[in-house]
């Protein structure tokens with residue numbers, strides 16, 4: 001009965017247009033009240049859900065993105081990228097994906113990637129005549145790439161949740177090839193959609209213009225170098241790098257480009273506050289919802305059901321993938337890793353799946369969940385940056401889902417894609 | 427009604443200013459942490475908890491302003507296909523539910539703050555309960571702004587809709 | 597069982613503390629003819645320790661296995677076993693916590709809405725780093741170590757002449773790898789399971805912290821039980837302690853073997869006296885009342 005109240009209230013409120021954060025919060029509250037629990041548990045989870053140091057990268061990257069857009073850094077960077085691959089079919093879509101590969105190696109976080117690259121590219125794509133839904137689709141799904149590449153905190157959470165017996169070095173190495181395959185398949189999807197919608201391609205600008213665009217974009221390129229080089233050489237952590245990005249963006253726009261007035265700075269800060277508050281409130285309320293799911297043993301019941309169905313490892317892996325995809329639509333990534341790893345990993349290992357391989361499957365799968373409604377932090381960041389309703393984005397996102405799910409199946413059924421590189425390094 | 431709405435517009439503006447100041451201070455704190463370790467070879471330990479504290483303030487105040495300005499995300503697919511009158515009723519139900527949750531944030535936020543007042547945050551030395559005051563204040567504002575939405579709708583004034591992205595002008 | 601007590605643990609399934617509470621549950625179920633059982637929610641499913649402590653105090657969940665750290669600011673007495681170098685060895689810690697002093701500390705939980713049932717082991721924590729073998733206190737000078745976000749542990753590292761750098765646990769691996777920090781500190785099983793031994797090749801067994809962990813039950817849940825059932829729970833909790841220690845010893849040995857096999861340099865014969873002497877200002881700052889000073893004296897007096 002508790003589960004029906006939880007999901008029933010949630011779906012009802014969703015349908016009548018209540019903001020998603022409150023759908024999650026109120027359905028959790030209704031369930032707690034029905035069960036006779038002190039209601040304050042819901043508000044404790046909400047407060048703790050947003051008091052997480054790693055989450056701080058989200059406001060910072062959103063803020064840096066807004067500053068880069070308003071302070072002219074973004075326009076110059078994308079003009080440069082456009083001069084490189086703008087003459088290809090779906091050029092800026094391709095640039096967006098390649099940028100996620102680069103940024104992924106810096107942030108390791110999908111939400112941070114979507115806010116940084118999305119803030120950078122979505123307005124530019126709009127300007128160049130791309131539909132907003134296409135721009136958001138590419139941004140959102142390509143940000144999963146960031147999760148697959150080091151330094152991905154989620155892989156570390158997985159290792160610890162799996163009883164800590166899985167080598168983090170191996171996990172880091174294992175994600176690289178699947179991450180690149182994902183990038184490739186998304187580029188194909190981007191090409192396909194661009195062709196069907198007949199997006200304009202830019203003419204090749206010539207080497208002299210390419211050169212001058214490069215010079216004008218140098219301060220922006222240095223920002224990427226600072227983040228990348230800073231994290232690699234150990235000057236700062238991934239969370240701190242997001243803050244450095246804000247400070248640097250401020251310095252460049254105020255001192256070098258002189259493109260940011262006081263009023264524009266205030267408006268940029270307000271814009272960052274609005275987006276962040278909205279996204280983080282959803283994450284906080286999802287923490288309350290996830291707590292009730294765990295308390296009600298929902299993931300455990302799903303697994304019990306799963307084990308009764310088949311003994312074929314191929315089918316078990318398929319079913320685990322399906323269950324994770326379903327859970328991923330409703331819950332956020334890190335609580336799901338923490339809750340389901342201890343349950344699914346022993347099942348997978350009993351069927352002969354390598355734990356490193358399983359970790360990559362899981363991260364990719366739950367990464368897709370970050371891009372699906374009703375609960376998808378990355379989807380929300382993308383929609384907020386693109387200023388477009390969620391349903392409009394979801395209507396046309398399917399080619400990118402297909403590409404991501406095809407990659408997931410490939411990664412699931414060809415273990416060598418994950419395991420070959422770590423074995424090479426051993 | 428218009429007079430009240432104007433006052434609430436000022437309240438909302440002030441909240442936004444507090445939130446924005448919080449974000450800027452948070453940036454300064456973490457920048458100081460990096461500078462401290464990199465240049466002074468000495469990490470300040472207060473920056474992390476202090477930034478988390480600020481983040482709480484700007485999330486909950488910013489979320490409350492979002493109720494007034496209508497920038498929270500929602501899936502109002504059903505609302506596109508039903509008659510205008512029913513739509514207005516459902517929107518009021520939704521506002522009531524949000525107000526109820528806001529009341530919970532205010533009441534239980536204060537309750538939690540009092541119950542955790544006797545333990546202390548590391549590094550800052552402040553009571554743990556301090557971090558919950560933001561939750562409580564955000565809750566109060568959510569109740570106020572949701573009530574305003576209902577009142578505006580009844581008085582025939584325009585209300586910002588969730589899921590749409592233009593902000594109301596007043 | 598008719599009454600299932602929900603118990604929280606941040607460690608994963610199969611971890612000694614998780615298994616010990618399950619074992620306790622089995623004993624309770626047998627002795628109450630199936631009336632009362634215990635269900636363990638492992639892997640921080642119900643939240644991190646600070647949150648689940650509140651949940652237990654408010655009676656949302658029934659039981660909780662937690663470290664003493666989060667209690668330090670709430671319950672004065674728990675600060676003493678958390679002091680650096682307070683215990684000479686793990687055996688010394690067992691003797692103190694199993695005896696009268698341990699019971700006094702357990703009793704201190706009651707006025708905060710919790711009943712202390714038993715102490716488990718948290719292992720001995722030591723420093724590891726990626727730079728050099730640390731054989732004396734001088735070697736620590738200027739090195740950056742990650743510690744838990746706690747005033748006591750920050751003060752301890754500072755008093756040793758090193759720099760304390762609080763950061764989330766999940767960032768430690770890459771931070772050591774990239775040189776943001778030089779190292780961290782932990783016990784054998786965590787050093788191994790976190791994978792930190794892959795990037796930190798030197799482990800100095802100074803055993804600065806030997807901190808027990810505690811199993812508590814919510815006073816709200818406790819007061820609903822009959823005195824007979826309360827006694828059954830207390831007894832089963834006590835009996836789960838040796839079971840936990842056996843599992844812990846096995847796990848520690850397995851982790852140590854894996855770390856040694858990976859070629860990590862282990863420094864075990866160091867003179868701890870300068871380390872202990874450096875703790876004087878730390879004790880002065882954190883042992884604030886006569887009650888705590890008395891506890892410190894009593895622990896030191898235990899042979």
Ligand code: NA
Pocket residue numbers: 096097099100117118138139140142143
């Ligand atoms: Na992208």
Ligand code: NA
Pocket residue numbers: 328329330331368369370371372373374375376377
């Ligand atoms: Na989702």
